[in-house]
Amino acid sequence: MPNKNLLKPRTLIFVWLVLLAWLGLLALIVIILLNLFFSYTGLADKYFMYLIYFTVGLGVTAILVGESVKCKSCRNSLFKEKRGGINKNAYKIRGLNYWASSVVGTVFNRRVTCISCGMKYKLKDLE
Numbered sequence: 001m002p003n004k005n006l007l008k009p010r011t012l013i014f015v016w017l018v019l020l021a022w023l024g025l026l027a028l029i030v031i032i033l034l035n036l037f038f039s040y041t042g043l044a045d046k047y048f049m050y051l052i053y054f055t056v057g058l059g060v061t062a063i064l065v066g067e068s069v070k071c072k073s074c075r076n077s078l079f080k081e082k083r084g085g086i087n088k089n090a091y092k093i094r095g096l097n098y099w100a101s102s103v104v105g106t107v108f109n110r111r112v113t114c115i116s117c118g119m120k121y122k123l124k125d126l127e
């Protein structure tokens, strides 16, 4: 295929980076709460800074990879919310913003909807 744009691996990498970053964030919150309320001083403290670096690193990488996940139809990033440029067909979960909804939707529905133009992609049809 001459115009292989690696949309599928990029989408999967992006989604996994975001999920891991969320997990890292959750771990940070849990550790902070444990420290606040139970003056917990366990092994986790030693790795707290690493966990912060790790989570921030994942987040930054996710943003960079996310930029390269381009919609075939409108050429905008599939996971990027542009002010005023959100399509009415964009996938939205109540309580989440559009890009987070797209990430969750990709995992559970195995399909991605472009936030900018509403184009739907099935994960299995992507290459």
Ligand SMILES: [Zn+2]
Pocket: 071, 072, 073, 074, 075, 076, 114, 115, 116, 117, 118, 119
């Ligand atoms: Zn699009």
